[in-house]
Amino acid sequence: QLQLQESGPGLVKPSETLSLTCSVSGDSINTNKYFWAWIRQPPGKGLQWIGSVYHSGNTYYNPSLDSRVTISGDTSKNQFSLTLSSLTAADTAVYFCASLLGGSYFFDSWGQGSLVTVSS
Amino acid sequence: NFMLTQPHSVSESPGKTVTISCTRSGGSIGSNYVQWYQQRPGGSPTTLIYEDNQRPSGVPDRFSGFIDRSSNSASLTISGLESEDEADYYCQSYNDNNAVVFGGGTKLTVL
Numbered sequence A: 001q002l003q004l005q006e007s008g009p010g011l012v013k014p015s016e017t018l019s020l021t022c023s024v025s026g027d028s029i030n031t032n033k034y035f036w037a038w039i040r041q042p043p044g045k046g047l048q049w050i051g052s053v054y055h056s057g058n059t060y061y062n063p064s065l066d067s068r069v070t071i072s073g074d075t076s077k078n079q080f081s082l083t084l085s086s087l088t089a090a091d092t093a094v095y096f097c098a099s100l101l102g103g104s105y106f107f108d109s110w111g112q113g114s115l116v117t118v119s120s
Numbered sequence B: 001n002f003m004l005t006q007p008h009s010v011s012e013s014p015g016k017t018v019t020i021s022c023t024r025s026g027g028s029i030g031s032n033y034v035q036w037y038q039q040r041p042g043g044s045p046t047t048l049i050y051e052d053n054q055r056p057s058g059v060p061d062r063f064s065g066f067i068d069r070s071s072n073s074a075s076l077t078i079s080g081l082e083s084e085d086e087a088d089y090y091c092q093s094y095n096d097n098n099a100v101v102f103g104g105g106t107k108l109t110v111l
Helices: none
Strands: A003-007 A018-025 A034-041 A048-053 A059-061 A069-074 A079-084 A093-101 A106-110 A114-118 B003-005 B009-012 B018-025 B035-039 B046-049 B063-068 B073-078 B087-094 B100-102 B106-110
Touching (some): A003 A106, A018 A034, A018 A093, A018 A114, A048 A069, A048 A079, A048 A093, A048 B100, A059 A069, A079 A093, A106 B035, B009 B018, B046 B063, B073 B087
Antiparallel strands (some): A003 A018, A018 A079, A034 A048, A034 A093, A069 A079, A093 A106, A093 A114, B003 B018, B018 B073, B087 B100, B087 B106
């Protein structure tokens, strides 16, 4: 059973860059079974897919965030990470990491979520 | 890209049946699998339906998924409503470029 856990700052200033890490246990991020993904949810709003990374290093981003997002994997630590630049208040959200099952393309495991507030 | 449109909210009484729709605009609903997630307040989403109509182990058969190609939509039906079903429900699909799309979510109120 996969377990995912987000870590990172809870408060970031406008115009700065957010960095979050997702630690994975129960499988290697080098597996070809999953994509590793970030999803966010602004307070009181719906889910928004941010992007995904595959074991090959290939990345796939939401076009609305593409210019500000980088997702990468660190196989030595069995973690994957998200960086989001040029933050504004609109980026305030709960950020989830999740495993996206290849072929079926559904998220079968989620982290508990990490609230990030963008404020000066 | 494409969009998935859900009703903002639905409500029904305990014991009844409710259906939540998810309409795809841009492309065919049958082109890519549709999944459904339940999210309770303060929690992470959990999978109710994957691959259009498959239930993960542990999900009651009160939850069922269906694809209607004539209306280019997917639907989630919950029968025998229970108070614990009160939650937000999201549909999700993807395109051939591995981009993922969520519907806007539907708030289910069990009266």
